[in-house]
Amino acid sequence: MSQTMPAPPVTDKPVGKIAAGEKRKRxxxxxxxxxxxxxxxxxxxxxxxxxxxxxxxxxxxxxxQFSNSLLPIPASLDNxxxxxxxxxGFARGLLNSLIVAGSTTIITLVIGITAxxxxxxxxxxxxGATLAAIIATSMFPGIAVVVPILQLWTNIGWxxxxxxxxxPSLSFALPTAIWLLTAFFKQMPFELEEAAQIDGxxxxxxxxxxxxPLAAPGVFTTxxxxxxxxxxxxxxxxxxxxxxxxxxxxxxxxxxxGQYQFQQPYGTQMAAGVVVTIxxxxxxxxxxxxxxxxxxAGGVK
Amino acid sequence: xxxxxxxxxxxxxxxxPGRPPGRRAGVASFxxxxxxxxxxxxxxxxxxxxxxALRLSFIKTVDGVDPDTxxxxxxxxxxxxxYIDIFRGDTAAAxxxxxxxxxxxxxxxxxxxxxxxxxxxxxxxxxxxxxxLVRASILVPWAIPTAMSALLWRWxxxxxxxxxxLLRANILWTTEGFQAWLAVVxxxxxxxxxxxxxxxxxxxxxxxxxxxxxxxxDGSSAWxxxxxxTLPLVKPALVVAVLFRMLDVLRMFDLPFVLIGPQKKSTQxxxxxxxxxxxxxxxxxxxxxxxxxxxxxxxxxxAFVRLLGADIVGRGVGGGR
Numbered sequence: 001m002s003q004t005m006p007a008p009p010v011t012d013k014p015v016g017k018i019a020a021g022e023k024r025k026r027x028x029x030x031x032x033x034x035x036x037x038x039x040x041x042x043x044x045x046x047x048x049x050x051x052x053x054x055x056x057x058x059x060x061x062x063x064x065q066f067s068n069s070l071l072p073i074p075a076s077l078d079n080x081x082x083x084x085x086x087x088x089g090f091a092r093g094l095l096n097s098l099i100v101a102g103s104t105t106i107i108t109l110v111i112g113i114t115a116x117x118x119x120x121x122x123x124x125x126x127x128g129a130t131l132a133a134i135i136a137t138s139m140f141p142g143i144a145v146v147v148p149i150l151q152l153w154t155n156i157g158w159x160x161x162x163x164x165x166x167x168p169s170l171s172f173a174l175p176t177a178i179w180l181l182t183a184f185f186k187q188m189p190f191e192l193e194e195a196a197q198i199d200g201x202x203x204x205x206x207x208x209x210x211x212x213p214l215a216a217p218g219v220f221t222t223x224x225x226x227x228x229x230x231x232x233x234x235x236x237x238x239x240x241x242x243x244x245x246x247x248x249x250x251x252x253x254x255x256x257x258g259q260y261q262f263q264q265p266y267g268t269q270m271a272a273g274v275v276v277t278i279x280x281x282x283x284x285x286x287x288x289x290x291x292x293x294x295x296x297a298g299g300v301k
Numbered sequence: 302x303x304x305x306x307x308x309x310x311x312x313x314x315x316x317x318p319g320r321p322p323g324r325r326a327g328v329a330s331f332x333x334x335x336x337x338x339x340x341x342x343x344x345x346x347x348x349x350x351x352x353x354a355l356r357l358s359f360i361k362t363v364d365g366v367d368p369d370t371x372x373x374x375x376x377x378x379x380x381x382x383x384y385i386d387i388f389r390g391d392t393a394a395a396x397x398x399x400x401x402x403x404x405x406x407x408x409x410x411x412x413x414x415x416x417x418x419x420x421x422x423x424x425x426x427x428x429x430x431x432x433x434l435v436r437a438s439i440l441v442p443w444a445i446p447t448a449m450s451a452l453l454w455r456w457x458x459x460x461x462x463x464x465x466x467l468l469r470a471n472i473l474w475t476t477e478g479f480q481a482w483l484a485v486v487x488x489x490x491x492x493x494x495x496x497x498x499x500x501x502x503x504x505x506x507x508x509x510x511x512x513x514x515x516x517x518x519d520g521s522s523a524w525x526x527x528x529x530x531t532l533p534l535v536k537p538a539l540v541v542a543v544l545f546r547m548l549d550v551l552r553m554f555d556l557p558f559v560l561i562g563p564q565k566k567s568t569q570x571x572x573x574x575x576x577x578x579x580x581x582x583x584x585x586x587x588x589x590x591x592x593x594x595x596x597x598x599x600x601x602x603x604a605f606v607r608l609l610g611a612d613i614v615g616r617g618v619g620g621g622r
Contacts, residue, residue: 039424040435047438047495051445053463054453068466115339118332125329130336137347141552141598143572143579144591145346148353151584171346178339203331232446234555235572239579250448254559266456273449280444288437295496296503 051277058271065267079271083256089244090272093252097276099162100237100248101230104169108177108226109219116181117207121193131182138175142235145171150239164240165248169233173226180225183297184218185211221294224287228280249276351595357588358383383589392586398566399574402482403594406570407550410489415543417490418497423531425498426505439495447492451559454488458560475560481567485557489550497542504538505531544605551598571597 057065058079059072083090118124119131149168150159158164188211196206237248244252253272256265284291361382362375386392425435442450457464458474465472474484508531516526532539554576557568563577575590 036424036427039420043421043424043435043495043498044438046491047442050450050453050457050491051441053457054449057456066461068463111338111342114335118335122328122332122335124332127332130340134339134343136602137343139548139598139602140347140351141572141591141594143552143554143575144354144595145350147575147579147584147587147591148350148357150579151357152353167346168350170342171350174339174342174346203328228444232448234446234448234558235576238558239576250446254448254452264455264459266452266459269452270456273452276449277445280446281441284440284444285437288433288440291440292436292499292503295499 051281054270054277055274057267058274060267062267079267080275082265082268083253083272083275088256088268088272089247089252090249090275092245093247093249094275096162096246097231097249100165100169101227101233103162103166104173104230105223105227107166108170108173109223112174112177112222113181113212113219114207116178116185117211119178120182120185121190121207121211122203131179134175134178138172138179140171142172146235146239149236153240158240160241160243160246162246165233165237165246168236168240169230172233173230176229177222177226180222180294180297181215181218184222185215187218187297188214217290221287221290224283224291225294228283231280354588354591354595357584358592360585362583362585383585386586387589387593395569395574396590399569399571399590402568403551403553403570403572403597405482406485406489406553407547410486410493410550411543411546413486413490414494414497414546415539417494418542419501419539421495421498422501422505422535423527425502439498442492443496443499445492447555448559450488450492451556454484454491455560458484475562477565477567479567481561481565485553485560485568488560489553489556493546493549497539497546500538500542501535504535508534540605540609544602544609547601547605548598551601552594 056070056072059075059077060067060079061072061074061076062078062082064072082088115134119127119134145168153159153161153164192210192214193201193203193206196210197203201209232250233248234250237251238254241247241251247255249272253269253276256269256272359379359381360377361380362377387396421439425432425439445453455475456462460471460473462474464474472480474480512530512534513526516530521529552572553570554572557565557570557573558576561568563573569577571590571594575587575594578584578587578590
């Protein structure tokens with residue numbers, strides 16, 4: 001997918017120019033049009049301005065908090081220090097997020113990869129229905145899972161544990177992973193297994209020795225997307241945990257309390273928000289091609 | 302789905318007439334082995350909660366005082382009371398309000414997001430330098446955790462915040478009223494319109510350039526080309542993107558929870574209503590709300606797949622071959 005992406009516009013370009021030369025009225029907004037650059041600028045500003053505001057607000061001095069200037073002058077790291085002050089438990093929250101999102105991702109991949117292989121490469125009755133059912137499960141509203149799960153965890157004493165967050169997270173992570181992996185496995189040429197079978201491989205050997213190593217990029221992309229989804233999870237984490245030692249970063253930051261009771265500590269929250277978001281933004285910058293490929297292959301949130 | 306038939310064709314030719322049944326049975330049991338861990342987990346983490354929520358929703362817990370001992374007693378009875386309460390009495394108003402908010406959020410945000418997303422995709426579809434920059438920037442809103450973006454918008458919409466400064470207004474965005482509803486719509490649109498843009502862009506890129514060429518030769522205007530050619534061809538990608546967004550807004554929770562607050566009437570969604578009852582340990586009513594929301598989501602998804610032919614299985618189980 002990523003290879004084919006730049007292709008259409010290349011063939012598209014001369015067409016636009018010829019048409020523009022022939023009849024101005026008909027020309028679409030082409031490369032040279034200023035409106036085109038305006039459009040691009042609007043998109044970039046639209047997407048980045050609010051995030052830029054988060055970063056700027058995080059870097060202001062706490063005394064300048066309500067300044068609305070575009071640059072944080074003079075800049076200061078006080079908000080960041082405040083975010084990590086021991087009373088907030090933010091560092092622990094980050095660790096908790098890492099544990100929950102990391103475990104969810106690993107469990108999901110280990111379990112989902114074989115299912116995706118079966119759905120993409122094997123031929124058996126009820127395949128379409130199985131895949132449709134798995135995709136349908138990813139659309140369940142989180143609250144419908146959380147209500148009975150909270151009661152169950154209360155009964156068996158699992159409130160304030162990691163597994164209380166990890167297990168329900170599988171309800172959205174596993175269907176997502178199976179779906180993405182199935183799309184990736186399907187893109188690989190089918191001659192691979194045929195060749196392996198001619199060479200005397202069983203389906204299991206073909207999977208382990210041939211398909212899995214070649215599918216590594218798709219598996220990696222799936223891992224990124226599942227990790228981001230699990231890292232961003234909120235409703236489960238806010239419901240099944242009430243001790244701050246077990247709260248994930250998202251929950252703990254949204255519950256920061258200020259110095260004074262009725263004042264929300266926005267500066268500290270923005271600084272913590274930047275810290276929670278930065279790993280994801282770096283992942284996006286590094287793996288943007290892969291992420292786009294994954295998002296459009298499965299059409300996942 | 303023409304799944305099984307189209308898949309059969311390429312695999313059978315090389316096998317001899319006598320062998321297929323045995324080989325097929327072997328493949329089927331291998332497939333069952335590969336699928337069973339996932340299906341088992343899904344049964345546990347989704348099947349169990351759904352059945353359990355349904356059961357809970359029919360349980361009414363009655364607090365009473367034992368006349369002999371004077372102690373507080375809890376007794377549970379099976380009844381339709383939780384569902385009846387949805388349509389009668391005090392709770393009916395709260396339910397109607399949450400249902401209304403959920404529905405209006407869904408309709409309004411999806412319409413705005415789709416419009417903006419399609420416009421973004423049309424702009425991005427042109428060849429240009431710095432494609433990577435645009436792609437990275439449209440992924441930023443998508444990557445930010447919703448809870449963090451809700452905090453960010455709460456800050457932007459705070460009384461002394463930048464929104465009021467830019468508008469030269471003094472709106473108390475996060476208090477009860479239409480402005481709180483609007484704040485949620487704006488924050489949600491910011492975060493998810495680029496996502497629709499991304500999915501639509503993928504749909505646009507598989508339209509062959511020749512199609513546009515032909516339209517030009519026939520003298521079609523840009524506007525007409527968009528409605529008659531681009532939109533119909535991009536429809537499969539668009540329908541799936543819109544379906545995902547709708548199902549996502551229907552279950553919206555973190556954004557109003559963090560941006561406005563859990564108890565605010567103006568932005569209370571069905572998920573929030575269920576959450577509030579749940580956190581007061583009223584599991585019965587919470588389960589009833591969750592079940593109603595689940596049914597609502599299922600009906601919308603079914604209608605979408607049926608009426609608009611949303612192909613959620615993506616590339617199709619047989620289509621990839």
